[in-house]
Amino acid sequence: MADALIFATLNGLVTGMLLFMLASGVTLIFSMMGVLNFAHASFYMLGAYFAFAISQQIGFWPALLLAPMLVGVLGALVERYGLRQVHKSGQVAELVFTFGLAFLIEEAVQLFWGRATQDFRSPAALDFALFTLFGQDFPAWKGVMLCISVSIFIGLYFVLTRTRTGIIIQAAITHPQAVANLGHNVPRLFMVVFGAGSALAGLAGVIAGPVLTTFPGMASVLGSIVFVIVVIGGLGSLTGALVASLLIGLLQSWAIASGLGMADLLALLGVSFPPDHALRDLWRLTLPQVAPLLPYLLLVLILIFRPSGLFGKRES
Amino acid sequence: MRALVLWAGFALVLMVLPLIFDSVLGVSILNQMAIAIVFALSYNLLLGQGGMLSFGHAVYFGLGGFLAVHAMLLTETQTLAIPLVLIPLAGGLCGLCAALFIGSFSTGRAGTVFAMISLGVGELLAASSLILVSFFGGESGVSADRTFAPPFFGVDFSQDVQVYFLAAAWLFVSVLGMYLFTRTPAGRLANAVRDNPERARFLGYSAGRVRFISFAVAGFFAGIAGGLFAVNYEILTAGNLNAASSGQVLLMAYIGGLGVFIGPILGAVLLTLINSLLNHYTTLWMLYLGLVFVLTVMFLPRGLTGLLMLHRVPWQQGRLGLLVRPYTLTAIPGAVLVLSLIGLLELSQRETGPFVYLGIPFAPGSAVSWLALLAVAVIAFVALRRTLPGLRAAWAEASAQSPRSMHEGDAP
Numbered sequence: 100m101a102d103a104l105i106f107a108t109l110n111g112l113v114t115g116m117l118l119f120m121l122a123s124g125v126t127l128i129f130s131m132m133g134v135l136n137f138a139h140a141s142f143y144m145l146g147a148y149f150a151f152a153i154s155q156q157i158g159f160w161p162a163l164l165l166a167p168m169l170v171g172v173l174g175a176l177v178e179r180y181g182l183r184q185v186h187k188s189g190q191v192a193e194l195v196f197t198f199g200l201a202f203l204i205e206e207a208v209q210l211f212w213g214r215a216t217q218d219f220r221s222p223a224a225l226d227f228a229l230f231t232l233f234g235q236d237f238p239a240w241k242g243v244m245l246c247i248s249v250s251i252f253i254g255l256y257f258v259l260t261r262t263r264t265g266i267i268i269q270a271a272i273t274h275p276q277a278v279a280n281l282g283h284n285v286p287r288l289f290m291v292v293f294g295a296g297s298a299l300a301g302l303a304g305v306i307a308g309p310v311l312t313t314f315p316g317m318a319s320v321l322g323s324i325v326f327v328i329v330v331i332g333g334l335g336s337l338t339g340a341l342v343a344s345l346l347i348g349l350l351q352s353w354a355i356a357s358g359l360g361m362a363d364l365l366a367l368l369g370v371s372f373p374p375d376h377a378l379r380d381l382w383r384l385t386l387p388q389v390a391p392l393l394p395y396l397l398l399v400l401i402l403i404f405r406p407s408g409l410f411g412k413r414e415s
Numbered sequence: 416m417r418a419l420v421l422w423a424g425f426a427l428v429l430m431v432l433p434l435i436f437d438s439v440l441g442v443s444i445l446n447q448m449a450i451a452i453v454f455a456l457s458y459n460l461l462l463g464q465g466g467m468l469s470f471g472h473a474v475y476f477g478l479g480g481f482l483a484v485h486a487m488l489l490t491e492t493q494t495l496a497i498p499l500v501l502i503p504l505a506g507g508l509c510g511l512c513a514a515l516f517i518g519s520f521s522t523g524r525a526g527t528v529f530a531m532i533s534l535g536v537g538e539l540l541a542a543s544s545l546i547l548v549s550f551f552g553g554e555s556g557v558s559a560d561r562t563f564a565p566p567f568f569g570v571d572f573s574q575d576v577q578v579y580f581l582a583a584a585w586l587f588v589s590v591l592g593m594y595l596f597t598r599t600p601a602g603r604l605a606n607a608v609r610d611n612p613e614r615a616r617f618l619g620y621s622a623g624r625v626r627f628i629s630f631a632v633a634g635f636f637a638g639i640a641g642g643l644f645a646v647n648y649e650i651l652t653a654g655n656l657n658a659a660s661s662g663q664v665l666l667m668a669y670i671g672g673l674g675v676f677i678g679p680i681l682g683a684v685l686l687t688l689i690n691s692l693l694n695h696y697t698t699l700w701m702l703y704l705g706l707v708f709v710l711t712v713m714f715l716p717r718g719l720t721g722l723l724m725l726h727r728v729p730w731q732q733g734r735l736g737l738l739v740r741p742y743t744l745t746a747i748p749g750a751v752l753v754l755s756l757i758g759l760l761e762l763s764q765r766e767t768g769p770f771v772y773l774g775i776p777f778a779p780g781s782a783v784s785w786l787a788l789l790a791v792a793v794i795a796f797v798a799l800r801r802t803l804p805g806l807r808a809a810w811a812e813a814s815a816q817s818p819r820s821m822h823e824g825d826a827p
Contacts, residue, residue: 135527135530135531181709181713184713184714185712185713185716187716188712188716190526190527191462191466191468191526192712192716194468194527194530195468195665195669195712196709196712196713198470198662198665199666199705199708199709199712200709202662202705202708203702203705203706203708203709206699206701206702206705207702209702210699210702210760210763210764319658323534323538323658326531326534327535330531334527381547384546388546389546391542392539392542392543392546395535395536395538395539395542396539398531398532398535399532399535399536399539402521402528402531402532402535403520403532406524406528
């Protein structure tokens, strides 16, 4: 039991920090531009695919650097020539635009790489067990994932609170007009933040691609979870995004590892139902089965009872 | 009187259509269109009329459809004899119940919060549909046989044409019902709440309750569409209530145009045609669909009908003639550009054999084919850049003179 719990916690941390790399970008973009970026997970997918293509030509490590940069440039272009155009038509149009973009990127990926899963692997040099606990291996690549995501978190925190750029960004979130009057180019700042957020998503894609498999559906698998996190944490709150990412990561990981189900609960209560009972599916539910449901359940509950999220200050 | 003629004309068109398109494919596409139109119009009640952006509208379509299939199964096992013509109503009632429940907590707020709740509910149901096997049938779905239902005046609905008349009747009733709903005080208030919830509240109306009513009505008609789907296909799977299905209806309504009542109808007809015809010719049709959608959102915020409506002012002023020449001048390079880009995309997908496009054979491997298409595209692009200012000037001349026309939106 203890070994399962430790490994579930470690895996939950890795997933949670990975989710945070996406959620932080969505949060920053939302607080600056008021747009929930549906296409954010698509940039994550592009990161994985670009890295796969580059790593086949010149190796994995250059890809780790080049792929996120490419994705970042693409994100900046999308903001400059797409989102800025749609901004005039209002918030709903912007949300619909990013939704359409996500649809388009998924199709474009299939155009270039096809529908099949790509054989994108972590570098062979890291193909060993970082440590072995209770006879179970913890792969070194997951350790690297954790290192990269934690250092990104620290770097992001440092940039936003300690550098001049970060302070201008923070000011532009609350007082864009005043920042513009001080002579800063706010539209360009928006473009840079959008590009940087996309690059972060791309980096997440590079490090997650080998573990979570690189296939055209990988964006939609993670995309809605990232939304859930951003809303649960509170729209626009980076702290909230971090807490919610870890919460979701750990919750799912524990639920899968536990293997408990309704049958255990019923046995504990001493209740039993005939096997052909009308609600038999309910009595057979297990936690690993409902693990994918948990984030959405949490989302709906949060939105009903605390619409501003865990750490959010304002509604919508 | 004019309205009566319009509706009679609509009914007449519905009656005549299967006589014109009487092939198997034609009737099957007509059936799909009927379903899609009801679904897209119900979505329009949310987004177009009520200002609620939903990413989970397929939930009500799917639940209505599943209940309809189960109702058909009840008839099949002779527990209950429900006439087939009433099956869509069962779907509609199921959609209504689901919308009453979910709307009770989700319609309190509009905007992003509503969109996120709809997304969450949609994902929740899509995921549970794979777990709750006894109702949703798991991966393989639930199927029934419509011919077990008692015959309706001698019609046993064994043929698609018979189903078409059932669908057309429900389509007519639903379109009329939804149109009349937009004319009721509740429908008018939905517009008010969409445009300015604060003002509506100051007038003494609860924005949440107004949205709740629209939401419930939209759920009812989505359920009817689901019931029609169940009657037509006799099977429902988890794919009918997932996010992709919700996205499809958003695409239909948006491309058609949200502001005008007939917009989603146009979108549904167009997208059904694309879905069922284009995939015979190309594997890339989803990509084209995505491109059309993104370009629509960027350049035609009010969809295709919005574009058509822009011509009302020049038409009323009798200056539509001014636009003919610049339109033709822009359309030629525009069409050439689009066709050459499509050619390039299709060429990239072929590996072997000659690829005959518009009667011209291209060789997938040869640089000549690529360069020729590319050169045509570049020339067309340059030509388009030169003709666009002329079109803009003509637009300004044709549409902007009386102060009344200032409200009619922007020229493209």
